[in-house]
Amino acid sequence: MKALRYHRKPVKYAASRLASSLRTGSGAAYGPLDLSEPKELALPSAEWVRVRPQLSGICGSDLATVEGRSSRWFEPIVSFPFVPGHEIMALDSNDRRVVIEPALGCVSRGITPPCHWCASGNLGRCERITFGCLRPGLQSGFCADTGGGWATEMVAHPSQLHAVPDELSDLDAVMIEPAACGIHAAMSAGSLDGAVVAVIGAGTLGVLTVSALSTWNRPAHLIVGAKYPEQIRAARAGGATEVVETNGLLRAVRRTVGCLAVGDGDLERLAGGADVVFDCVGSGASIDNALRMTRPGGRIVLVGMAGPTNIDLTPLWHREVALAGAYAYGTEPFLNGRRTFDAAIELAGTAQLGRLVSATYPLERYTEALDHAANAGKRGAIKVAFDLRAQPKRTTLTKEPSA
Amino acid sequence: MSAPKRAPRPGFVLDVDRSTPPTLMWHGEGFRLEKFPVGTRVIYAPEPVNPLVDPRGAIRHALANPVGDSQPLASLLFSGMKLTIAFDDISLPLPPMERPDIRQMIIEEVLDQAATAGVDDVELIAALALHRRMTEAELRHAVGDRVYDAFAPSGRLYNHDAEDPDGMVFLGETKHGEKVQFSKRAAESDLLVYVNINLVAMNGGWKSTATGLAGYQGIRHHHNPDTLRASKSIMDKDNSKFHDINWRMGTVIREAGVKIFQIESTINNDAFPSSMNFLQKREWEWNARDRASFVALSKTLDRVPSRTKRGIFHATKAPHKMTSVQAGEVEAVHELTIAQVHKQQLVRVEGQTDILTMGLPYIGPYNVNSIMNPVLVMCLGLGYFFNLYRKKPLVREGGVLIMSHPTPWEFHPVHHPSYIDFFEQVLADTTDPSTMEAKYEKQYAEDEWYRHLYRTSYAYHGVHPFYMWYWGSHALEHLGKVIIVGGDPKSVRRLGFTPASTMRDALEMASDVVGRDPSITHLHNPPIFMCEVD
Numbered sequence: 026m027k028a029l030r031y032h033r034k035p036v037k038y039a040a041s042r043l044a045s046s047l048r049t050g051s052g053a054a055y056g057p058l059d060l061s062e063p064k065e066l067a068l069p070s071a072e073w074v075r076v077r078p079q080l081s082g083i084c085g086s087d088l089a090t091v092e093g094r095s096s097r098w099f100e101p102i103v104s105f106p107f108v109p110g111h112e113i114m115a116l117d118s119n120d121r122r123v124v125i126e127p128a129l130g131c132v133s134r135g136i137t138p139p140c141h142w143c144a145s146g147n148l149g150r151c152e153r154i155t156f157g158c159l160r161p162g163l164q165s166g167f168c169a170d171t172g173g174g175w176a177t178e179m180v181a182h183p184s185q186l187h188a189v190p191d192e193l194s195d196l197d198a199v200m201i202e203p204a205a206c207g208i209h210a211a212m213s214a215g216s217l218d219g220a221v222v223a224v225i226g227a228g229t230l231g232v233l234t235v236s237a238l239s240t241w242n243r244p245a246h247l248i249v250g251a252k253y254p255e256q257i258r259a260a261r262a263g264g265a266t267e268v269v270e271t272n273g274l275l276r277a278v279r280r281t282v283g284c285l286a287v288g289d290g291d292l293e294r295l296a297g298g299a300d301v302v303f304d305c306v307g308s309g310a311s312i313d314n315a316l317r318m319t320r321p322g323g324r325i326v327l328v329g330m331a332g333p334t335n336i337d338l339t340p341l342w343h344r345e346v347a348l349a350g351a352y353a354y355g356t357e358p359f360l361n362g363r364r365t366f367d368a369a370i371e372l373a374g375t376a377q378l379g380r381l382v383s384a385t386y387p388l389e390r391y392t393e394a395l396d397h398a399a400n401a402g403k404r405g406a407i408k409v410a411f412d413l414r415a416q417p418k419r420t421t422l423t424k425e426p427s428a
Numbered sequence: 429m430s431a432p433k434r435a436p437r438p439g440f441v442l443d444v445d446r447s448t449p450p451t452l453m454w455h456g457e458g459f460r461l462e463k464f465p466v467g468t469r470v471i472y473a474p475e476p477v478n479p480l481v482d483p484r485g486a487i488r489h490a491l492a493n494p495v496g497d498s499q500p501l502a503s504l505l506f507s508g509m510k511l512t513i514a515f516d517d518i519s520l521p522l523p524p525m526e527r528p529d530i531r532q533m534i535i536e537e538v539l540d541q542a543a544t545a546g547v548d549d550v551e552l553i554a555a556l557a558l559h560r561r562m563t564e565a566e567l568r569h570a571v572g573d574r575v576y577d578a579f580a581p582s583g584r585l586y587n588h589d590a591e592d593p594d595g596m597v598f599l600g601e602t603k604h605g606e607k608v609q610f611s612k613r614a615a616e617s618d619l620l621v622y623v624n625i626n627l628v629a630m631n632g633g634w635k636s637t638a639t640g641l642a643g644y645q646g647i648r649h650h651h652n653p654d655t656l657r658a659s660k661s662i663m664d665k666d667n668s669k670f671h672d673i674n675w676r677m678g679t680v681i682r683e684a685g686v687k688i689f690q691i692e693s694t695i696n697n698d699a700f701p702s703s704m705n706f707l708q709k710r711e712w713e714w715n716a717r718d719r720a721s722f723v724a725l726s727k728t729l730d731r732v733p734s735r736t737k738r739g740i741f742h743a744t745k746a747p748h749k750m751t752s753v754q755a756g757e758v759e760a761v762h763e764l765t766i767a768q769v770h771k772q773q774l775v776r777v778e779g780q781t782d783i784l785t786m787g788l789p790y791i792g793p794y795n796v797n798s799i800m801n802p803v804l805v806m807c808l809g810l811g812y813f814f815n816l817y818r819k820k821p822l823v824r825e826g827g828v829l830i831m832s833h834p835t836p837w838e839f840h841p842v843h844h845p846s847y848i849d850f851f852e853q854v855l856a857d858t859t860d861p862s863t864m865e866a867k868y869e870k871q872y873a874e875d876e877w878y879r880h881l882y883r884t885s886y887a888y889h890g891v892h893p894f895y896m897w898y899w900g901s902h903a904l905e906h907l908g909k910v911i912i913v914g915g916d917p918k919s920v921r922r923l924g925f926t927p928a929s930t931m932r933d934a935l936e937m938a939s940d941v942v943g944r945d946p947s948i949t950h951l952h953n954p955p956i957f958m959c960e961v962d
Contacts, residue, residue: 267853269852269853273852276848276849276852277849277852277853279877280849280853280871280875283871283874283875283876283877284876284877285876285877285880286877288841289841289842289881289885290840290841290842290843290844290845290881290885290887291841291842
C-alpha cells in the first residue's frame with residue numbers, strides 16, 4: 026500500500042510553517058508529510074473492515090495541517106503518524122462504492138454505552154474521541170489506527186460506511202463528506218424563513234453551505250461574498266440570491282437590509298445587518314467582518330475552521346450576537362432528525378456536486394496537489410482531490426457551465 | 429479677461445485634411461492628441477461673446493425693468509413680508525467661476541433692495557433638489573462672505589432638504605396627475621426670488637423651482653426613462669417632454685399662489701484661466717506659449733497621482749463673465765435667457781454623422797470638488813454632450829459614440845454612496861433604464877441610510893444615480909454602440925460599453941456597426957456649445 030503519512034516532527038512542522046508563510050501552498054514540500062509504503066494497518070477490532078480509497082479530497086483542515094498552521098487544540102486529539110484525508114470515496118471488499126463518515130465516535134471506538142451525543146446520532150460532538158479501542162483521533166484521517174484517504178488502503182468501522190447510489194458519479198461521491206459539513210452548518214441556524222443571510226467565502230464549504238441553504242432552508246435573501254470568478258460562478262450556481270466580491274459584502278448586506286450604518290459613505294460597520302452570517306473562511310478578518318455585518322441579536326455560524334486569532338469581541342457582547350461553531354455532522358433536527366450524510370448523498374446528486382471537483386492528482390504528485398488546493402481560488406479551482414483509481418496521470422476536469 | 433478687441437468668431441466646423449494638426453481631446457484629468465482620419469469634421473465652440481461691461485448695473489436695471497407680467501422687484505418688497513431667495517447650487521456653472529460669483533452679485537442687490545424696503549424675514553435656500561448639500565466654503569463662494577456671515581449663522585441661509593417631512597408641501601397635481609412637491613418655506617413666502625446662472629439651454633425656467641425646490645415625490649414625474657427618451661433633446665425646451673412636465677408643474681405652482689420673481693443670467697464660454705488658454709483655442713492657432721503650457725501641464729499630469737490631478741483641476745476657477753441678466757415673470761425671462769444661450773453656444777452643422785467622438789473632461793455637474801465616477805462618465809457623455817443638439821442628434825440613429833475618459837472604478841464615498849451600490853448591484857444586473865426603474869429605484873429612493881446621508885452629510889440622494897443613468901436613456905436608445913477609449917475595461921464593461929485602447933482601435937470596432945467608410949465628427953467640447961443639426 027502507498028500512503029501519505031504525517032509525522033510528529035516539530036522541526037519539519039516549523040519548516041512547513043515558514044515555507045507557507047513565504048508562499049502559500051509550499052508547506053508540504055518541507056513539512057513532516059511523506060509518501061511511503063507502510064505495512065498494512067491492523068484492524069482495531071473484529072468489526073472493522075478494509076477499504077480502498079478511490080478519490081480523496083483535500084480539505085481546509087488538511088491544508089492547515091500540512092502548511093503548519095493547525096491549532097494546538099488538536100494535539101491531544103490526534104495520533105501520529107496519521108494518514109490525512111477524510112473526504113473519501115472508497116471501494117469495500119466487495120468492490121462496492123462507499124463513502125466514509127469519518128467522525129470516530131463511541132460506536133467505532135467500541136465504547137458502550139455510547140455518550141449521549143453519539144446515542145443521539147451527533148457523532149461530531151462525541152466526548153470520547155481519545156478513548157476506546159482507537160488511539161486519539163477526532164476523525165479518520167487524523168488517527169494513527171485508522172489511516173486516511175490519502176492512501177491506497179485504510180480501515181473503517183461499518184457504521185462509517187454509506188453506500189454510494191449508482192446514479193452518483195465518483196466525483197459526486199467524493200463531495201458527500203464536505204457537503205455534509207455544509208448541510209450541518211446550514212441547518213444549525215434553525216429556520217431562516219424570511220431572513221437575510223450572508224455567507225462569507227465561496228470556497229468548497231461556502232458553496233456547499235449555499236447549496237444546502239438553497240435546498241432545505243432558503244432565506245429571503247442569500248448574499249455571498251466571493252473572492253474569485255470561479256467561486257462567484259459556483260455560488261450563483263449554488264442558488265445565491267446575490268454574489269458580490271468579498272470586499273463588497275458589507276455594503277451588499279446593508280443595501281439589502283436597508284439599515285443605517287456607521288461611516289460617512291464609507292462603511293465601517295452596520296447599525297443593523299444580516300440575521301445570520303455563515304463564516305466559511307474562519308480567519309480573524311472574516312470573523313471581524315461577520316461581526317460588522319450581523320444585526321443585534323443575530324447569529325454567526327463559524328463554518329470554516331478557525332485557528333488562533335486576535336479579534337475584538339466587543340460587538341459580540343454589545344450587540345448580543347451569538348457566535349456558534351458548526352463542525353462535522355450527525356443528525357439534523359431541522360430535517361426531522363435525518364442523518365446529515367443521507368441528506369448529503371441526496372444533495373450530491375441533485376446539485377451535481379461533482380462539478381465542484383476542479384482537478385485531481387495521483388499521490389506521487391502530492392506537493393503539486395496541495396499547492397493547487399492551497400491556491401485553489403486564485404487558480405480557478407474549487408475542490409482538488411487525489412485520484413487513487415488506476416489513473417496515475419493528473420486530469421484537469423472540464424467544468425460544467427454555471428447556471 | 430478684458431473685452432476682446434475684435435468680434436468673437438462663431439463656432440466652426442473643420443474638415444480634417446493632411447495638414448491638420450492633431451486634435452486636442454479631453455481625457456478626464458488629462459488630454460489626448462488625436463490625429464483623426466482625413467475628412468473627419470471637428471466642431472469648435474464659438475469664441476466667448478463679449479461680456480456685460482457693468483454687470484452690477486445690468487442687474488439693477490433688470491430688477492427695475494422686469495419682463496413679462498411682473499412689477500419691478502422694489503415694488504414687490506414691503507415691510508413685514510416673508511421673502512425667500514433661492515439660488516442655483518454647486519452644479520452651476522462649470523467649472524465654478526472666479527469670485528465674485530454671479531449669484532453673489534445678484535443676491536447682494538436683491539438684499540439691498542429688501543433692506544431698503546424694511547424686509548426682515550429673509551431666508552436663502554440653495555435649491556439643490558436631490559443633489560448633495562453645499563459645504564460652507566461652497567456656499568461662501570456662491571453667495572459671498574458678506575451674505576453668508578449675515579444669514580448662515582442664524583440659520584437663514586441653508587441647503588434645501590427635500591426629505592424634511594416638516595419642510596415640504598404638496599401644491600397640487602398637474603392635469604396629467606403629476607404631484608407638485610415644493611419647499612414649504614418657499615411656498616409660504618410672500619415672494620420667492622430665484623437666482624439662476626444659465627450654463628446650458630436645459631437650465632432655468634420653471635425647472636429652477638419645480639425641480640430645484642422639489643423632492644423625490646415630485647421629481648420622479650420627469651426624471652424617468654420614458655420622459656427622458658421623449659426629450660429630443662433635453663437641451664431644446666420646445667422638444668423636451670422633461671421641460672413640458674416642469675412647465676406644467678410651474679402652472680400648478682403659480683396657481684397655488686406662489687409668487688415668483690425669476691432672475692436669470694447667462695455667461696460666456698470663457699471657461700479656463702489664461703494658464704490653460706490652449707483649451708479655448710483651435711490647435712492650428714496655438715502660439716508658442718500655448719504649446720509650452722500644454723506640454724508643461726501634460727507632463728505634470730503624467731507624473732502625479734489621480735488625487736493630485738483632481739486637486740489641480742478642481743482648484744481651477746473659470747473666468748466666466750456675465751453676458752445677460754433678465755428678471756421678472758418666469759417664462760418671459762427664460763425666453764430671453766435661451767436666446768442669449770444660443771447666441772453664445774449654437775453652432776450650425778450640416779447633417780448627421782455615423783460616428784461621434786468626444787473627449788470627456790474632469791468635471792460635470794455632479795462631481796464638483798469630487799470624483800467623476802463611471803456612472804457620471806456615462807451621464808456626461810450620453811446625458812449631456814449627446815444631448816447638446818437641436819433638431820437632430822449629431823450622430824445618426826444606430827451610429828456609434830466614442831468617448832475618451834479613464835473611467836476609473838472609483839467613487840467619492842461621501843458624495844456618492846448610493847452610486848457605489850448602484851454600480852455594484854444595479855448595473856451588475858441591468859443597464860436598461862426601464863428595468864432598473866421598475867426593479868430598484870424605489871429601494872434606493874427610500875433607503876434610510878442614503879436619506880440620512882443626504883440630509884446630514886454631503887451625499888447625493890439615494891435615487892440620484894438612477895437619474896444619471898436615465899439622463900442617457902435617449903442616447904442609449906438611439907445609439908448602435910458606445911465605445912470608451914482609454915477607460916478601465918472592467919468599469920467600461922460594467923457600464924455596458926466597449927473598451928478600446930486607442931482611438932484607432934475604437935474606429936475599427938465602430939466599423940462593425942457603421943461600415944468601413946463612416947463619416948466621423950468630433951465634438952471639441954468644452955468650452956460648451958450646442959449644435960443645430962440640419
